[in-house]
Amino acid sequence: MLSGFSAVLIAAAALMSCALCAYARSAKDFEPATLVEAAQYIPCQDACFALDSPASAFCFRVGDDFLVGEQKGYLHELKSASTDDLSGKEAEIKAGSHFISVRMADYPSMKLTRGSLYEGFKENGCIAEVHKPILVHANASRRSPKIPGDAIAIAGSGRGDFQPLYLWFECIPESDSGTIGCGRWYGNGDSDGKDWYCARTVDGKPVGSNFAIDPLLSQAGRLVLTSGAVLQHDNRARTNGKLDRPGEACR
Numbered sequence: 001m002l003s004g005f006s007a008v009l010i011a012a013a014a015l016m017s018c019a020l021c022a023y024a025r026s027a028k029d030f031e032p033a034t035l036v037e038a039a040q041y042i043p044c045q046d047a048c049f050a051l052d053s054p055a056s057a058f059c060f061r062v063g064d065d066f067l068v069g070e071q072k073g074y075l076h077e078l079k080s081a082s083t084d085d086l087s088g089k090e091a092e093i094k095a096g097s098h099f100i101s102v103r104m105a106d107y108p109s110m111k112l113t114r115g116s117l118y119e120g121f122k123e124n125g126c127i128a129e130v131h132k133p134i135l136v137h138a139n140a141s142r143r144s145p146k147i148p149g150d151a152i153a154i155a156g157s158g159r160g161d162f163q164p165l166y167l168w169f170e171c172i173p174e175s176d177s178g179t180i181g182c183g184r185w186y187g188n189g190d191s192d193g194k195d196w197y198c199a200r201t202v203d204g205k206p207v208g209s210n211f212a213i214d215p216l217l218s219q220a221g222r223l224v225l226t227s228g229a230v231l232q233h234d235n236r237a238r239t240n241g242k243l244d245r246p247g248e249a250c251r
Helices: 004-023 124-140
Strands: 031-041 055-062 065-072 090-095 099-104 107-114 152-155 166-174 179-185 191-201 231-233
Touching (some): 031 124, 124 152, 124 166
Antiparallel strands (some): 031 055, 055 065, 099 107, 191 231
């Protein structure tokens, strides 16, 4: 029987294999590109085996477009360079449905697997490329009748046991507590409980009742509005969904 971690990896590989085809570039030759960001991460997070290696995640800008890919293992093929050293380097890339070939001056050529589950990219274009195939898979899946019709798919952490690639979110203002309550559901329709956000952004600006969430830039635990602003998470203590201190300000 597959472990939860193995099942997640198989699901991730399958969805990226099929969904990324929709985003494959048609170029047959190498194109000039800029390496926007590069980083190492542990894809399995807390469910690693003893011999699991980090993956190196890369995001490139090609004209107005972004591409993400990754390579298993450490960066020993790139001499002593760290991922920070590589960011901003000019490169030539050739992207297919499943792989990205990369050439950079003074570094060995690389062949990256197309797509990534790295959630640490800072550039919006990179974040969107990570989430695109996940959301394509979610929205193409049969929606359980237990999931509200207005709920939207948002990327989850996608790594480790019980950490899904996506969740369904329905976020509604709660006038009695001055917060935004977000119901969450797994793909099979089972509830993942509720999460709360302050009715303001992290920079202190109020959020009206007509707010809209950007699913491409959001992920579970970090909701981004279509304006680009990030909702302030509500960290007040609750018991059975009720505030422990009703008069306490949202924080």
